[in-house]
Amino acid sequence: MFNLILFGPPGSGKGTQSENIIAAYGLQHLSTGNLLRTEITNQTTLGLEAKRLMDQGQLVPDQVVIGMVGNFIDAHPEAKGFLFDGFPRTTAQCVALDALLKEKASEINIVLALEVSEEELVKRLLGRGATSGRSDDINEDIIRARIKEYHDKTTAVATYYAQFNKVVHVKGEGTIESIYADLKKEIDERI
Ligand code: B4P
Numbered sequence: 001m002f003n004l005i006l007f008g009p010p011g012s013g014k015g016t017q018s019e020n021i022i023a024a025y026g027l028q029h030l031s032t033g034n035l036l037r038t039e040i041t042n043q044t045t046l047g048l049e050a051k052r053l054m055d056q057g058q059l060v061p062d063q064v065v066i067g068m069v070g071n072f073i074d075a076h077p078e079a080k081g082f083l084f085d086g087f088p089r090t091t092a093q094c095v096a097l098d099a100l101l102k103e104k105a106s107e108i109n110i111v112l113a114l115e116v117s118e119e120e121l122v123k124r125l126l127g128r129g130a131t132s133g134r135s136d137d138i139n140e141d142i143i144r145a146r147i148k149e150y151h152d153k154t155t156a157v158a159t160y161y162a163q164f165n166k167v168v169h170v171k172g173e174g175t176i177e178s179i180y181a182d183l184k185k186e187i188d189e190r191i
Contacts, residue, residue: 001106002027002081002191005088007157008114010146011121011128012172013179017114018085020180025187028079032087035068036060037134054136057145059089059153066096073100084108090153094160110190111161112183114172118147 004027006014015031022029036054039047050060069087076082088094101107116124122143129137136142161167168186172179 001079001104003084003101003106003108004081004187005084005108005111005157005161006086006114007111007167008172009116009118009121009150009154010143011125012114012116013176014085014114016176017180017183018083020176021183021187022083024184025081025083025191027081027083028076029083029085030069030072030087031085032060032065032068032089033085035072036065051135055142057136057142057149059149062090062092062096065089066093066100069097070100073104081109088157089150091156091160094157108161108166110186111158111167112186113158113167113169114179115169116172120173121147 002025004021006018006021008014015033018029018031021027036047036050040051040054041047046064050064053060065087069084073079073082084097088097098107122140125137125143126140128134129139136146158167170179170182170186
């Protein structure tokens with residue numbers, strides 16, 4: 001199995017670049033943001049609670065997200081690898097993911113960290129909010145709260161994987177094609 005984490009702040013292009021990577025390498029895409037939005041659309045109890053937190057720019061509790069990811073991995077025994085998009089977002093999620101993969105005799109092979117300035121992130125997310133209807137993208141205060149949540153809790157994810165020399169930093173500004181070419185080069189060196 002080849003398992004990759006696409007890491008970066010909200011709006012750094014994780015979802016955008018994931019589409020290119022899964023198409024090229026046939027990995028199973030696991031986006032916790034998408035899983036949570038499906039729960040919201042289906043108006044489940046989990047979805048209603050998740051929406052309340054997401055609309056304030058906060059993270060959903062670790063045990064909820066970890067449970068969802070465990071179910072997703074178990075539901076795809078045929079996967080030749082996973083692309084984790086937007087997960088893990090806290091150190092507790094990193095530890096849980098390592099344990100889930102260990103059960104499958106597998107591990108994280110690489111963490112690709114997209115780097116984008118805060119002003120560019122705000123610009124992109126407000127741009128998406130104007131067309132997508134995503135309630136966490138329409139208000140600049142909520143967007144800045146998400147970026148703060150990223151600095152407070154999620155940057156620790158890069159520190160966690162850096163101790164195993166698994167983190168590669170990639171510039172996340174430029175055209176979607178040029179960023180994908182940089183990501184592809186790093187994957188091809190390790191797959
Ligand atoms: P996510 O769904 O993961 O999404 P995201 O962080 O908003 O954005 P992403 O980086 O995927 O950006 P994208 O490619 O779409 O999270 C949403 C919320 O869910 C979180 O705030 C949190 O509350 C909750 N959540 C999710 N996972 C969780 C977890 N593990 N634990 C707890 N809570 C969790 O790009 C954004 C925009 O930029 C798009 O419009 C795109 O077109 C544009 N763009 C992309 N690349 C570009 C480029 N190179 N140039 C110009 N524009 C570009």
